Amino acid sequence: MQNKEEQKRYIYLKAEKKWVEVSEEYYKEHIRFYDTFRKRQQSHGQCVCPKSKFWLCDGDCCNCEFQSVGDTLSLDYITENDDEMGCSHMELITDNTPSVESIAEDKIELERLFARLNELMPEAVKIGELRQKGLSDEKIADAIGIKRTTFLSRIKKIKELLKSEYPDLF
Numbered sequence: 601m602q603n604k605e606e607q608k609r610y611i612y613l614k615a616e617k618k619w620v621e622v623s624e625e626y627y628k629e630h631i632r633f634y635d636t637f638r639k640r641q642q643s644h645g646q647c648v649c650p651k652s653k654f655w656l657c658d659g660d661c662c663n664c665e666f667q668s669v670g671d672t673l674s675l676d677y678i679t680e681n682d683d684e685m686g687c688s689h690m691e692l693i694t695d696n697t698p699s700v701e702s703i704a705e706d707k708i709e710l711e712r713l714f715a716r717l718n719e720l721m722p723e724a725v726k727i728g729e730l731r732q733k734g735l736s737d738e739k740i741a742d743a744i745g746i747k748r749t750t751f752l753s754r755i756k757k758i759k760e761l762l763k764s765e766y767p768d769l770f
Contacts, residue, residue: 646667648666720762
């Protein structure tokens with residue numbers, strides 16, 4: 601058996617249909633490059649090369665027998681649109697992020713809601729903080745100095761009032 605250092609490495613040249621002996625360093629670089637390339641093509645749906653045939657990969661997917669036929673799944677694949685201009689699939693994805701104007705409007709409306717809530721129930725901020733800590737209604741009522749039933753009825757009345765004043769938020 602050969603020593604690991606003495607072991608010969610070969611790569612297959614598909615165009616010339618022959619095996620060529622290469623150094624260990626070149627072999628590792630070659631394998632790393634083509635493995636990365638092939639994995640990228642497979643993740644984009646362009647390569648269906650079986651594991652037993654990885655040694656055939658030369659990076660020429662257009663002429664490869666294992667090229668995926670049909671629709672391309674890659675978002676960076678360039679196709680021609682109606683104007684005969686090239687565009688990628690990524691450019692066709694709609695952007696659903698809210699506009700700056702809608703975010704500003706929501707912020708103003710939320711500030712109005714909090715101001716109105718503060719008018720109706722000044723201890724609302726403290727109640728919110730206690731709820732975030734996971735306290736029960738009874739412990740929250742004790743903390744603000746009222747009975748639990750009184751606390752719950754106030755919350756219910758305020759919620760109904762805010763629901764009528766801000767129907768699109770509730």
